[in-house]
Amino acid sequence: MSFSFVGNARIIETVNRFISAGHIPHAIIIEGDEGTGRKTLANYIAKAAVCLSGNSVCDNCKCCRLVDTNNHPDIIYIAPEERKKNISVAQIRTLRSDAYIKPHMQGKKVFIINKAETLNEMAQNALLKTLEEPPANVLFILITESSSAFLDTIISRCVCLSLLAPSRQESIDYIKAETGIEQSLCENAVDSARNNIGKALVLLGRNSAPTNALAEEFAAQLFDNAPTIELLKSVHSLEKDRIAAGEFVSQLKAIVADKIRLEQNNAIVLPRLIKYYDTLSEMQPHLITNINLSLFFTSLISKLK
Ligand SMILES: [Zn+2]
Numbered sequence: 001m002s003f004s005f006v007g008n009a010r011i012i013e014t015v016n017r018f019i020s021a022g023h024i025p026h027a028i029i030i031e032g033d034e035g036t037g038r039k040t041l042a043n044y045i046a047k048a049a050v051c052l053s054g055n056s057v058c059d060n061c062k063c064c065r066l067v068d069t070n071n072h073p074d075i076i077y078i079a080p081e082e083r084k085k086n087i088s089v090a091q092i093r094t095l096r097s098d099a100y101i102k103p104h105m106q107g108k109k110v111f112i113i114n115k116a117e118t119l120n121e122m123a124q125n126a127l128l129k130t131l132e133e134p135p136a137n138v139l140f141i142l143i144t145e146s147s148s149a150f151l152d153t154i155i156s157r158c159v160c161l162s163l164l165a166p167s168r169q170e171s172i173d174y175i176k177a178e179t180g181i182e183q184s185l186c187e188n189a190v191d192s193a194r195n196n197i198g199k200a201l202v203l204l205g206r207n208s209a210p211t212n213a214l215a216e217e218f219a220a221q222l223f224d225n226a227p228t229i230e231l232l233k234s235v236h237s238l239e240k241d242r243i244a245a246g247e248f249v250s251q252l253k254a255i256v257a258d259k260i261r262l263e264q265n266n267a268i269v270l271p272r273l274i275k276y277y278d279t280l281s282e283m284q285p286h287l288i289t290n291i292n293l294s295l296f297f298t299s300l301i302s303k304l305k
Pocket of ligand 1: 050051052053057058059060061062063064065
């Protein structure tokens, strides 16, 4: 079984124990900051629940491979819909009826609920009914920053796994081994991200950032040819937060990349979009040096314009 996970050894031990015993709890909360490996752990548990080898993760069977490519039909991801803050009651109702339909394949059906803290009380109560009388062969994994947002009745029906950020050294070693990026850059990124591996990878441009409303707004202004002063104003709030700045640039790059795909045949705008993309790629590494952020954004925007 290959499962690289940094730190949190006791949690991983617990998880491996219930997998090998064939007793994966039917409802699990994974709590921790974004970037501590919550989704990696959720996917690992989900894989164990569908793996055809039984009581392990073989990484080789048809099901494991489908999980790796995000194509397993019995692993269902739920999160707030686009432009919505909360997971809606309607989404939970759909989940409930879906939970009673038999899995497509041999293993279990797994619902991974991301940003589960955005379930309001009504949605939590709707979910609770399913947790109280769980259909056979169904597993629920709730991913959240903190389980304090949940009703006690939800918490009491779940096994809670709390993830902590690994140590500085563990984080640096992991990133270096995974990316091959040189030591000093790894150290800078880990320090800027306060040992949070996911966030350090965003700063290094190796991980996609979470959806960022500011980046979307800025991209719209940029595509619209807004004046420099307007663009500078938009990023003002980022000048004190290196992690947020890193997420912003990473997300902006992803938005520009999407736009490039969309405008593939538009010879008029394409060169401009490619220039944006190249500029962002060129500027991104500066974020993990000690560059002054206000200087960084002034320089970025002048190059974009
Ligand atoms: Zn397998």
